[in-house]
Amino acid sequence: xxxxxxxxxxxxxxxxxxxxxxxxxxxxxxxxxxxxxxxxxxxxxxxxxxxxxxxxxxxxxxxxxxxxxxxxxxxxxxxxxxxxxxxxxxxxxxxxxxxxxxxxxxxxxxxxxxxxxxxxxxxxxxxxxxxxxxxxxxxxxxxxxxxxxxxxxxxxxxxxxxxxxxxxxxxxxxxxxxxxxxxxxxxxxxxxxxxxxxxxxxxxxxxxxxxxxxxxxxxxxxxxxxxxxxxxxxxxxxxxxxxxxxxxxxxxxxxxxxxxxxxxxxxxxxxxxxxxxxxxxxxxxxxxxxxxxxxxxxxxxxxxxxxxxxxxxxxxxxxxxxxxxxxxxxx
Amino acid sequence: xxxxxxxxxxxxxxxxxxxxxxxxxxxxxxxxxxxxxxxxxxxxxxxxxxxxxxxxxxxxxxxxxxxxxxxxxxxxxxxxxxxxxxxxxxxxxxxxxxxxxxxxxxxxxxxxxxxxxxxxxxxxxxxxxxxxxxxxxxxxxxxxxxxxxxxxxxxxxxxxxxxxxxxxxxxxxxxxxxxxxxxxxxxxxxxxxxxxxxxxxxxxxxxxxxxxxxxxxxxxxxxxxxxxxxxxxxxxxxxxxxxxxxxxxxxxxxxxxxxxxxxxxxxxxxxxxxxxxxxxxxxxxxxxxxxxxxxxxxxxxxxxxx
Numbered sequence: 289x290x291x292x293x294x295x296x297x298x299x300x301x302x303x304x305x306x307x308x309x310x311x312x313x314x315x316x317x318x319x320x321x322x323x324x325x326x327x328x329x330x331x332x333x334x335x336x337x338x339x340x341x342x343x344x345x346x347x348x349x350x351x352x353x354x355x356x357x358x359x360x361x362x363x364x365x366x367x368x369x370x371x372x373x374x375x376x377x378x379x380x381x382x383x384x385x386x387x388x389x390x391x392x393x394x395x396x397x398x399x400x401x402x403x404x405x406x407x408x409x410x411x412x413x414x415x416x417x418x419x420x421x422x423x424x425x426x427x428x429x430x431x432x433x434x435x436x437x438x439x440x441x442x443x444x445x446x447x448x449x450x451x452x453x454x455x456x457x458x459x460x461x462x463x464x465x466x467x468x469x470x471x472x473x474x475x476x477x478x479x480x481x482x483x484x485x486x487x488x489x490x491x492x493x494x495x496x497x498x499x500x501x502x503x504x505x506x507x508x509x510x511x512x513x514x515x516x517x518x519x520x521x522x523x524x525x526x527x528x529x530x531x532x533x534x535x536x537x538x539x540x541x542x543x544x545x546x547x548x549x550x551x552x553x554x555x556x557x558x559x560x561x562x563x564x565x566x567x568x569x570x571x572x573x574x575x576x577x578x579x580x581x582x583x584x585x586x587x588x589x590x591x592x593x594x595x596x597x598x599x600x601x602x603x604x605x606x607x608x609x610x611x612x613x614x615x616x617x618x619x
Numbered sequence: 620x621x622x623x624x625x626x627x628x629x630x631x632x633x634x635x636x637x638x639x640x641x642x643x644x645x646x647x648x649x650x651x652x653x654x655x656x657x658x659x660x661x662x663x664x665x666x667x668x669x670x671x672x673x674x675x676x677x678x679x680x681x682x683x684x685x686x687x688x689x690x691x692x693x694x695x696x697x698x699x700x701x702x703x704x705x706x707x708x709x710x711x712x713x714x715x716x717x718x719x720x721x722x723x724x725x726x727x728x729x730x731x732x733x734x735x736x737x738x739x740x741x742x743x744x745x746x747x748x749x750x751x752x753x754x755x756x757x758x759x760x761x762x763x764x765x766x767x768x769x770x771x772x773x774x775x776x777x778x779x780x781x782x783x784x785x786x787x788x789x790x791x792x793x794x795x796x797x798x799x800x801x802x803x804x805x806x807x808x809x810x811x812x813x814x815x816x817x818x819x820x821x822x823x824x825x826x827x828x829x830x831x832x833x834x835x836x837x838x839x840x841x842x843x844x845x846x847x848x849x850x851x852x853x854x855x856x857x858x859x860x861x862x863x864x865x866x867x868x869x870x871x872x873x874x875x876x877x878x879x880x881x882x883x884x885x886x887x888x889x890x891x892x893x894x895x896x897x898x899x900x901x902x903x904x905x906x907x908x909x910x911x912x913x914x915x916x917x918x919x920x921x922x923x924x925x
Contacts, residue, residue, distance in 0.1 A: 356738050356740035356741075357740060357741050358740050358741055358762070358766045358769065358770075359741050359742055359766065359769035359770055359772070359773055360766070360769060362741055362742075362743070383738075384738065384740060384741070384744060385720075385738075385743075385744045385747055385748070386740070386741045386742070386743030386744035386747065387743075389743055389744075389747050390743060406720075407719075407720075407738075408720060408721075409694060409695055409696055409719075410695040410696065410700075410701060410719070410721045411721075412695070412701060412704070412720075412721030412722075412724045412725055413695070413719060413720035413721035413724060415724050416720045416721070416723055416724035416727075417720070419724070420747075431694070431696070431793065431794035432696060432794065433794075436696050436697070439698065458793050458794075458795055459791040459792060459793045459838070460694055460791070460792045460793065460794075462738060463693075463694075463736055463738075463791065463792050464790070464791040464792075465760070465761040465790050465791065465912070466790050466791050466831075466838065468761045468906070468911065468912055469761075469788065469790050469840060469906075469911065469912035469913050470911055470912075470913060471911050472905070472909075472910050472911040472912075474761060476738065476740070476761065477740075477761060477762075501911055501913070503824055503828065503830055503913075504824040504825050504826045504828065505824075507825050520791075522824075523825060524822045524823060524824060524825070524830065524831075525822070525823040525824070525825060525827070526801045526820060526821070526822050526823075526833065527801065527820070527821075529801075530825060533797065533800070533801065533822055533833070534793075534795075534797060534838070535795075613794045613795075
């Protein structure tokens with residue numbers, strides 16, 4: 289099983305490579321990928337440097353080009369495909385069928401992966417991407433249970449990669465526009481969810497309030513730890529009850545499922561977090577490398593070691609982690 | 620001169636009682652809508668109307684002169700869902716609205732429509748789908764009229780465009796059921812609580828702002844997307860079909876107003892004013908204008924005029 293790690297900059301890429309990632313994924317410095325954050329991602333020179341660093345050490349580089357171009361911006365995506373082909377990335381991760389069509393016509397050499405933003409949750413959809421674009425691998429949305437993942441793999445014409453750790457989308461990726469409803473910018477159109485440009489923090493008599501696009505997302509009592517106002521993780525009122533009506537601010541950690549994931553035939557585990565620091569990338573890569581190695585060697589005896597879980601807990605969003613949809617009761 | 624757009628009714632996105640569904644389509648048969656989308660698109664556990672029932676309703680509506688399209692589930696996870704999907708995609712009698720790439724795969728070579736949950740964001744995507752059997756596409760709701768016009772310009776002429784023009788906006792799909800969650804029930808034992816919310820379950824911010832509507836695994840806007848004031852603009856843009864998404868109580872009135880405004884029996888100003896009075900929570904139209912979806916540009920413009 290491969291370990292695929294995130295890099296939002298060159299130092300992160302290097303620590304991912306140094307700590308045992310099999311592949312590192314990255315994106316360009318614009319809205320062509322789903323981590324379009326200020327100061328993040330790679331320009332052409334840094335990408336070339338990153339690819340060389342990784343290839344010299346036997347690590348592959350995947351480029352995410354996983355947002356949906358509109359006609360007015362189409363050229364940027366087309367240029368990005370051309371750039372990926374010229375640079376010799378090991379895979380291009382795309383979602384839009386127009387981009388995939390362009391990429392598979394542009395170069396037979398380009399190895400195409402279907403992004404999680406492509407929203408493929410079933411093997412009939414995967415067959416579509418295989419037939420038309422010769423996609424070799426697909427990243428599944430974080431909505432399927434373990435048995436559903438197994439069922440997809442049993443019938444899939446392509447390799448399956450899943451998210452193992454990091455921030456958790458509770459919605460099907462590529463089909464959630466809550467962010468643009470409040471701000472005008474969504475992962476599909478802009479490459480960011482709940483963008484920082486639309487966040488407000490204000491002290492009020494009721495406590496510290498966080499708003500997104502003017503909508504009150506969370507209210508914190510004095511002394512309470514305030515988190516980033518990701519829309520789906522706010523506290524809202526439904527029939528008089530105030531609670532995390534959509535999702536708690538937890539993050540995904542499937543480390544203890546590793547033997548089952550391997551058994552199911554999952555080809556690669558992906559770590560979320562291109563927007564996170566090199567320290568995060570280093571710690572998470574190191575722990576997951578150790579865990580995958582231990583599990584490959586002796587799956588029967590595998591257990592998620594306490595020190596691994598503690599290390600991962602330190603870098604998780606919020607203080608809780610969840611098995612997400614892989615664990616059926618979560619659904 | 621621009622042609623007159625047709626009026627369509629989208630699939631019922633909520634879980635209504637069997638009687639209510641049957642009564643609704645009895646009325647639809649006599650209504651001025653041209654195209655009717657039928658089927659369960661949100662949750663496969665909703666079984667008061669079976670696939671057989673949907674085909675029977677399709678037959679009745681066809682006999683009443685309506686063009687019928689069978690809509691497919693948007694989020695496909697279980698094999699039982701794929702089985703139902705195959706039956707719909709294999710049918711030769713009715714057009715199919717594909718709401719997932721899996722449906723497009725199964726329908727390839729036969730005529731289909733793409734629903735708003737299929738991401739067609741550019742002309743190259745449209746062109747590709749046209750080769751595979753696409754006859755009409757529903758504009759993804761977060762795209763603006765300008766983007767639609769750009770895509771139309773790039774895409775093949777023969778493919779029609781349909782605009783979601785009235786209803787609570789479909790904003791997200793999840794593996795989780797938020798209606799069951801609100802009752803502290805697991806999805807596997809949801810007790811069909813969505814039957815109690817025929818227009819969705821209201822979610823408010825802590826300052827009481829009505830924000831979203833929970834509809835099982837789907838999240839919608841609390842405000843109603845309302846493009847009635849844009850009817851003339853849509854006609855100029857050569858929109859082929861204008862979609863009204865059914866709501867439990869007001870749909871008959873909404874269809875009447877859209878129809879009268881389209882035929883010119885009623886002015887857009889009159890129609891918009893009458894509609895505003897019955898829209899639950901209020902209107903929004905930001906997406907159409909390239910802004911945040913929840914904004915209400917029509918209302919803002921009216922305020923400025925006043």
